[in-house]
Every structure is written in structure tokens, then in C-alpha cells.
Amino acid sequence: MDFSKSLTLWIVCLCLLKGSWTAQTISDPPNIDNGVSELCRIDEPHCRDGNTILSFEAIRSIHKQMDDDANGNVDVSETDGFLREDLNYNDPKAKHSSFHGDDQFITVEDLWNTWKSSEVYNWTTDEVAKWLNDYVELPQYQEGFSKMQFNGSVMPRLAVKNTTLTMSILKILDRSHVQKLQLKALDTVLFGAPPMNKHNHLKDFMLVVSIVIGIGGCWFAYIQNRYSKEHMKKMITDLDGLQRAEQSLIDLQKK
Numbered sequence: 001m002d003f004s005k006s007l008t009l010w011i012v013c014l015c016l017l018k019g020s021w022t023a024q025t026i027s028d029p030p031n032i033d034n035g036v037s038e039l040c041r042i043d044e045p046h047c048r049d050g051n052t053i054l055s056f057e058a059i060r061s062i063h064k065q066m067d068d069d070a071n072g073n074v075d076v077s078e079t080d081g082f083l084r085e086d087l088n089y090n091d092p093k094a095k096h097s098s099f100h101g102d103d104q105f106i107t108v109e110d111l112w113n114t115w116k117s118s119e120v121y122n123w124t125t126d127e128v129a130k131w132l133n134d135y136v137e138l139p140q141y142q143e144g145f146s147k148m149q150f151n152g153s154v155m156p157r158l159a160v161k162n163t164t165l166t167m168s169i170l171k172i173l174d175r176s177h178v179q180k181l182q183l184k185a186l187d188t189v190l191f192g193a194p195p196m197n198k199h200n201h202l203k204d205f206m207l208v209v210s211i212v213i214g215i216g217g218c219w220f221a222y223i224q225n226r227y228s229k230e231h232m233k234k235m236i237t238d239l240d241g242l243q244r245a246e247q248s249l250i251d252l253q254k255k
Ligand SMILES: *[C@@H]1O[C@H](CO)[C@@H](O)[C@H](O)[C@H]1NC(C)=O
Pocket: 116, 117, 118, 119, 122
């Protein structure tokens, strides 16, 4: 199970890497400017803020990865393909509705607005630390995160390939860790806060329940066994008594 999980992760990562590489090589310098003016059109109050610009660039890059036919909109079939191939969800219908709603198409603006209304966007640095620990399961990079004061708004930047950020700033040298972080950040950006603790609680609960059932079963079997033994003993003594009574009856008849 562990093996198939890591294999899946690898395949997904390769797809993402391919996507972000092409996205970077095709359009770098003219795109930045484009992005800022687009951000100013969509979100005027925040378009001078460096952090917001970086997050917006990341959202644009995610949108580009999803927009297979590059027509500027991500339609339902593209989301389907993205979910199936890139994130390996077997039943993408359930996830669709979370960002398609009634619309057939999503633009960069929709994606940005969806992201901004996500509770993750308002996460504090502590909540991001908890996410890194419980969901990504890479607590060893906590230091870099707290040094950078990364809060929830940084999530889209973690979801796209950026070696400056991962290698130089966060000091993540293991490529598989970089990819794991990228993948989980992408999931969190697109589908909101993951069920972190609930999952573990459910697991613990199931474990306790199965232990209780196991112990209960043994106890029941033991009690049953003891009861039937006692029952047998009683029956045998009863039989003995009956036999003795019969014997005395025969003796009496003989007399
Ligand atoms: C995030 O915080 C801002 C400012 O406090 C608030 O206006 C916004 O509604 C919050 N968003 C969510 C999804 O909680």
C-alpha cells in the first residue's frame, strides 16, 4: 500500500513538473507585468502588495496547468482530466462542485476569488505549522516556515514549482519532499482545508472499537465455554442421580 501510494505521488509529480516547466519556459518576463495589471483589474486594493502579487502569479500558474486547451477558461472536462490525471482522484465529480458550482467555466479571476474566500487564506502561521506537521507530515522544515512567517496566504506559492523558494529559502533538499509539499499545497488551494485531525481521530476510534469488539468476543466465548462446562457437569450429576434412583428402583423391585 505504501509503495502504490508513493508511486502515485511520483506520477502526479512528474505531470506537475512537466506542466510548470513548460509554463515557465514559454512566458516569463512579459507575463509578470501582465499578471500585475490583471490583478489590479480583479483586486484593486491589493495589487501593490508584493506578497499578493506572488500568490496571484502562483494562482495564474495553477490555472494554466489546468487549462489544457489554453483558451483562458477551465471547463468541466478539463477539470475532470486534471483531477483524474494530475491529482489521481477516482471520482472527480464530488470535487468538481466545490469550485465549478453552477458555472461550466472558471477563469483566473474565479480561481482567485475562490481562493480568497477559502478559510485557508486566513490561516495564521500556527495553523500553517499544524498543516505542515499533520497533513504534509514534514515537520522537519518548520524552521524555514516560521522564519519566513508563512501564513495561509502563501499556500498557492507552495503549490507551484519554485526552486528559489523551496531550496534556498525553505532549505528542502530532498526532491521527493519538495514534490510532496507541492502536491498537498495544491490540494489545499483547490479544495480547501484538509481534514487533518478528524482523520486521525476516526482511525483511533476505529482501532478502539475493534479492540473492544475483540476483547468482548473473547470474554463472551470464555463465559460461554465456562457456562457450558458447568452445564455439562450439572447434567452429568443429574444423570448420575437418575441412574442411582433407577438402580435403587430395580433393587427394590428385586426385593
Ligand atoms: C478572512 O479575513 C478577512 C479580514 O479579517 C475577512 O474579511 C474575511 O471574510 C475572512 N475570510 C474568510 C473566508 O474567513
